Amino acid sequence: MQISEAKAISSPAEGTGPQWIAALQSPRYGQVEQRVVRQLLQALIYEGVLECEYARGEFVVTGRGADGKTVRLRCPGEMKSSFGLVKLDGGPVLRTTRDEDARPATLADVCTEILGTLPPSERLSAFMEELEQTLLKDLQAHSQERPPLPPPAQRGYDELEGDIMDAHLYHPSYKSRIGFSLDDNRRYGPEFKQALQLQWIAVPRRLGRVNHSAHTSYEALIRQELGEADYGRFAATLRQAGKSIDDHLLLPVHPWQWQQRIAALFHAELASGEIVLLGHGQDSYRAQQSIRTLANHSAADKAYVKLSLSITNTSTSRILAAHTVMNGPIVTDWLHGLIAQDAYARELDFVILGEVLGVSFDYDRLPEVRAGKAYGTLGAIWRQSLHPYLRAGEAAVPFNGLCHVDDDGRPLADPWIARHGGRAWTERMLQVTVNPIIHMLLAHGIGMESHAQNIVLIHRDGWPTRIALKDFHDGVRYSPAHLGQPERTPALVPLPPSHARINRNSFILTDDLDAVRDFSCDAFFFICMAETAIFLARHYDLPEQEYWAMTAGVIHDYQRRHPQHAARFRAFDLFAPTFQVEELTKRRLLGDSEPRFRQVPNPLHPFRDAP
Numbered sequence: 001m002q003i004s005e006a007k008a009i010s011s012p013a014e015g016t017g018p019q020w021i022a023a024l025q026s027p028r029y030g031q032v033e034q035r036v037v038r039q040l041l042q043a044l045i046y047e048g049v050l051e052c053e054y055a056r057g058e059f060v061v062t063g064r065g066a067d068g069k070t071v072r073l074r075c076p077g078e079m080k081s082s083f084g085l086v087k088l089d090g091g092p093v094l095r096t097t098r099d100e101d102a103r104p105a106t107l108a109d110v111c112t113e114i115l116g117t118l119p120p121s122e123r124l125s126a127f128m129e130e131l132e133q134t135l136l137k138d139l140q141a142h143s144q145e146r147p148p149l150p151p152p153a154q155r156g157y158d159e160l161e162g163d164i165m166d167a168h169l170y171h172p173s174y175k176s177r178i179g180f181s182l183d184d185n186r187r188y189g190p191e192f193k194q195a196l197q198l199q200w201i202a203v204p205r206r207l208g209r210v211n212h213s214a215h216t217s218y219e220a221l222i223r224q225e226l227g228e229a230d231y232g233r234f235a236a237t238l239r240q241a242g243k244s245i246d247d248h249l250l251l252p253v254h255p256w257q258w259q260q261r262i263a264a265l266f267h268a269e270l271a272s273g274e275i276v277l278l279g280h281g282q283d284s285y286r287a288q289q290s291i292r293t294l295a296n297h298s299a300a301d302k303a304y305v306k307l308s309l310s311i312t313n314t315s316t317s318r319i320l321a322a323h324t325v326m327n328g329p330i331v332t333d334w335l336h337g338l339i340a341q342d343a344y345a346r347e348l349d350f351v352i353l354g355e356v357l358g359v360s361f362d363y364d365r366l367p368e369v370r371a372g373k374a375y376g377t378l379g380a381i382w383r384q385s386l387h388p389y390l391r392a393g394e395a396a397v398p399f400n401g402l403c404h405v406d407d408d409g410r411p412l413a414d415p416w417i418a419r420h421g422g423r424a425w426t427e428r429m430l431q432v433t434v435n436p437i438i439h440m441l442l443a444h445g446i447g448m449e450s451h452a453q454n455i456v457l458i459h460r461d462g463w464p465t466r467i468a469l470k471d472f473h474d475g476v477r478y479s480p481a482h483l484g485q486p487e488r489t490p491a492l493v494p495l496p497p498s499h500a501r502i503n504r505n506s507f508i509l510t511d512d513l514d515a516v517r518d519f520s521c522d523a524f525f526f527i528c529m530a531e532t533a534i535f536l537a538r539h540y541d542l543p544e545q546e547y548w549a550m551t552a553g554v555i556h557d558y559q560r561r562h563p564q565h566a567a568r569f570r571a572f573d574l575f576a577p578t579f580q581v582e583e584l585t586k587r588r589l590l591g592d593s594e595p596r597f598r599q600v601p602n603p604l605h606p607f608r609d610a611p
Contacts, residue, residue, distance in 0.1 A: 023143035040172035043585035063113035130173035141191035179311035319376030328355030328473035351468035400452035416462025447519035449475035552607030575608030
């Protein structure tokens, strides 16, 4: 179904003009600010950064005002049975002092009176900026004029990628997009559904790196994605410069990245003519939730393109390291090969959206003084589109859309749950979602970073049928000695030592089996399943404990059906008392100089004994 574009602010002047002032002065400003405040406080409390009192459904956090007097923030909420998560209610966080009446706490209050009391950190001012930018950019997204839309459950997958604005329910800086101005955000943020064209350049093969799936070739895929007209036009441009397209790699660049980074970082190569500017491709693209992944809006069956984007959002920089670009096709062929020879995986019928081509600049070709600045700024990964995998009568929704509530207060999944029944629908959703994730872990020994943005739920009229999984260039973890088929271990492009120093949690190979298990459990159970459990309890009165009992039942059924994997049931114990999860907020506050993890109670543990 084609839906008209949202009417976004139409010019930079309007972006910070009267419409923007009206948004800042509207009730929506306070609503968005309270969401940022709630998510910040609940994450800081949960990760142990802040001490608090908790009694009778209220958390109380103590800070210090500018006058040195005690300030208290009263935060209605509760500790959930799902990993002991702290969840604050939807109402305002109230700031109280001995001398003043209670009022809603502002983000400035929390930053100065609460964060300001923490031990000094060189990251603190940057973290505060991320929070402020999240408030402004989320407000901008919610303040745009939108045409009347069908109910969410009737919208197509690509539309929903731009409509789900309440994702990242754990991150406090869930929409910071550091590097984007408000006008950039309007042009390139997924919520605005603005069409954009890719800027293409040609890089001499000796300055680039390329890898592709064994089932395609670089030239075949580039011709397919560009189309013969654009491919021929770019070849002619190179001939006019006295060059051959056969000696070059064609590389798309995000328009923001070209303007803000590439034109300056690679000025020497552009000046010498080594890198050739080819112009824009004809196809138009729209951003998905991840911002740097673009869906082809001209031809939905063509590949998604994931591009280097030198912004910071949520917990990480959005560049593309060259080794991950090269590993995408290697991991894809490995996973597709395992599934093709696995009868139960074929029975589950889940989809791996393969990363079939990767192209990157080779930063080792640059002088050391330039290589560090340029690292990860110029690369692209082509990922298979979901649409050719959908069968007649099937539709799809981003998994985090299951927790989406529309502006009228109605959950996206409400008509499906009303039609099929809450418990029946939940049991089916768990069956089609949990089984593929645990099968790859327990049968094959592969942990996958399947959080809610990396899972697509495929359904028929709302009834879950199967899932599609994506984002594997750095989204798997395993111990080669504990793989189900160690003889098929892929030969990966190794992690550069410089990258390991920057991000110590970015690795694929490990001998720590708990780290393999927790890679899946952190993303899937802690982030994805826990939010769904809490959502269903809040909106449909399904107790969290019952949800986790259902989940445990799926795991026990799997184990009964596959006793041949019993050794890995013990090695990757899904019913362990605790899982280790990443402290995402502490990471933003304190940096990546050391890993930030904590042990959290596993809600599956009480159900470890099979019924």
